Amino acid sequence: MARSRLSERSVSQICVEPRPQGLHAVYLVETHNEQEAEILSKLFGDFSSVLQSLQLSKGKLVSYAVQLQNQDQSLLDEIESFLKKNFGFVILHRSFDHMIYDIVRELCKDSGSALSGISKCDICGKPEPFPETAISFLDKENVKLGTRLYCATCTAESARRNNKEFLRALLAADRSDFEMLNRMDFVRNRSSKKRIAFRIKSEQCATM
Numbered sequence: 001m002a003r004s005r006l007s008e009r010s011v012s013q014i015c016v017e018p019r020p021q022g023l024h025a026v027y028l029v030e031t032h033n034e035q036e037a038e039i040l041s042k043l044f045g046d047f048s049s050v051l052q053s054l055q056l057s058k059g060k061l062v063s064y065a066v067q068l069q070n071q072d073q074s075l076l077d078e079i080e081s082f083l084k085k086n087f088g089f090v091i092l093h094r095s096f097d098h099m100i101y102d103i104v105r106e107l108c109k110d111s112g113s114a115l116s117g118i119s120k121c122d123i124c125g126k127p128e129p130f131p132e133t134a135i136s137f138l139d140k141e142n143v144k145l146g147t148r149l150y151c152a153t154c155t156a157e158s159a160r161r162n163n164k165e166f167l168r169a170l171l172a173a174d175r176s177d178f179e180m181l182n183r184m185d186f187v188r189n190r191s192s193k194k195r196i197a198f199r200i201k202s203e204q205c206a207t208m
Helices: 034-046 074-086 098-111 152-157 163-173 202-207
Strands: 013-018 023-030 051-058 061-068 090-093 133-138 144-150 186-188 196-200
Touching: 013 163, 023 074, 023 098, 034 051, 034 061, 034 074, 051 098, 061 074, 061 098, 074 090, 133 163, 152 163, 163 186, 163 196
Parallel strands: none
Antiparallel strands: 013 133, 013 196, 023 061, 023 090, 051 061, 133 144, 186 196
């Protein structure tokens, strides 16, 4: 297991941040100029209140991963219908998985398009456009030192009977070595609906 680049001695607080989840899909569209690419960008931007989007590639092949915040898939159909009326080559894949990401990668090679960077799960390493859980490390001044991201599968596999054990399970499973932090005693801090916060006992920070 690789050592973390994070200075664990500087960490004073750890926040676990569950992220909104929904239905995933990927759109692949062949474009011929920048104007068509801008049309796509505006299209997905217009639905940002109900549809998260992340561009996977640009160039001749423009692709977007999207996450629908509700269970009504009619919006996905409406977008697909619009695209097929205005573009010659359109594919809608109703999930995000290794297969569709490999297809995007191969089509980028064939068309000379550029594959955009995408986050990866810090446990299993698979590409993950919409991580289910994030862990943020903060110092004594609440300055963020780093963030780790986890997919839905690894989040579920790390589930425990309480939040403290859940945090320890994520740190233990992470591809980086957080052994030092995992030995520390976490104390529940003031939290919100968007995050679960723990502070490390000050006397332990001093002796780390």
